[in-house]
Amino acid sequence: MWEAISEEKPLVIIGCGKMGGAMARGWLKAGLPESHLLVVDPVAARTGVEGISCSCVFPSMEELPANIYPSVIILAIKPQIMDAVLPAVAANMQGGPLIISVAAGTRIGYFSKSLGRDAPIVRVMPNTPASIGCGITTLVANDYVSESQRKLSEQLMKAVGKTVWLSSEDQMNAVTALSGSGPAYVFHMVEAMAAAGSAMGLDDELAMTLARETIAGAGALLSHDTRSAKILREEVTSPKGTTAAGLEVLMGADTNLSQLMRQTVRAAKKRGEELGS
Numbered sequence: 256m257w258e259a260i261s262e263e264k265p266l267v268i269i270g271c272g273k274m275g276g277a278m279a280r281g282w283l284k285a286g287l288p289e290s291h292l293l294v295v296d297p298v299a300a301r302t303g304v305e306g307i308s309c310s311c312v313f314p315s316m317e318e319l320p321a322n323i324y325p326s327v328i329i330l331a332i333k334p335q336i337m338d339a340v341l342p343a344v345a346a347n348m349q350g351g352p353l354i355i356s357v358a359a360g361t362r363i364g365y366f367s368k369s370l371g372r373d374a375p376i377v378r379v380m381p382n383t384p385a386s387i388g389c390g391i392t393t394l395v396a397n398d399y400v401s402e403s404q405r406k407l408s409e410q411l412m413k414a415v416g417k418t419v420w421l422s423s424e425d426q427m428n429a430v431t432a433l434s435g436s437g438p439a440y441v442f443h444m445v446e447a448m449a450a451a452g453s454a455m456g457l458d459d460e461l462a463m464t465l466a467r468e469t470i471a472g473a474g475a476l477l478s479h480d481t482r483s484a485k486i487l488r489e490e491v492t493s494p495k496g497t498t499a500a501g502l503e504v505l506m507g508a509d510t511n512l513s514q515l516m517r518q519t520v521r522a523a524k525k526r527g528e529e530l531g532s
């Protein structure tokens with residue numbers, strides 16, 4: 256899988272924070288030789304990045320070693336600083352690198368304007384469980400991405416979890432709002448469940464342990480058991496029992512989680528649209 260990438264034609268990650276770092280560690284773990292990876296990140300160049308040797312971290316593209324022609328450039332910086340970074344990327348397009356962007360909201364057409372109309376660009380949306388190989392990434396490519404580049408981008412994202420190709424870039428903001436941001440909703444659910452346990456008289460530490468392990472266990476069950484979430488829910492719910500009483504609130508006609516989740520995902524999608532405008 257790594258044959259397209261070499262020391263002379265490395266994989267360059269621009270921005271090695273939470274998402275870039277998670278992917279980089281995933282790729283190293285999946286067998287990418289460290290000599291084939293270059294990281295550009297001014298902060299990481301000062302502080303170092305967990306799991307990545309400092310010899311491959313550079314503060315800017317201008318300081319990358321001479322005579323390298325990146326085969327893949329991963330853009331894992333915030334959408335807000337893309338304008339400032341793209342000119343340096345445009346200056347490194349000689350080897351015809353595949354561009355992969357993880358940035359929320361930022362459309363393929365925006366990159367084409369700076370990097371060239373025929374630049375091969377894949378827009379992806381991973382999520383942070385990628386750091387343990389359990390992410391899910393959606394991908395969408397423009398027409399200039401070759402079959403082998405398409406395969407390479409899929410293999411790269413498969414190294415950190417599952418992958419799904421989208422039929423249209425127009426789906427990307429909804430996807431971002433659901434699976435990109437989604438881990439945060441689940442972590443907040445842990446916080447909310449723990450706070451509810453504390454309010455019922457449990458000590459805070461016990462409540463947090465119970466909430467955390469419950470969500471982790473339920474997540475593991477979901478990934479091991481192919482039955483629907485509905486059936487798994489029904490298995491917990493004894494007729495006229497405690498879960499049924501709890502779910503009457505969570506699934507009630509007036510206040511319910513589905514409604515709140517719809518509002519949550521709608522707000523996140525709208526923000527994606529704003530970031531892309």
Ligand SMILES: NC(=O)C1=CN([C@@H]2O[C@H](COP(=O)(O)OP(=O)(O)OC[C@H]3O[C@@H](n4cnc5c(N)ncnc54)[C@H](O)[C@@H]3O)[C@@H](O)[C@H]2O)C=CC1
Nearest residue numbers: 270271272273274295296298331332333334357358359381
């Ligand atoms: N955190 C998440 O769960 C996800 C984030 N994303 C996307 O990933 C991108 C990065 O987000 P995070 O990793 O969360 O942010 P982050 O703030 O953790 O990482 C951004 C990195 O960019 C670096 N940086 C700043 N200026 C730079 C420059 N001029 N050149 C190179 N690097 C520079 C920063 O030092 C930082 O390490 C965003 O576009 C976001 O939309 C996508 C999916 C999930």
Ligand SMILES: O=C(O)[C@@H]1CCC=N1
Nearest residue numbers: 358359431435436437
């Ligand atoms: O919050 C954000 O904008 C990024 C995109 C998806 C997850 N984090």
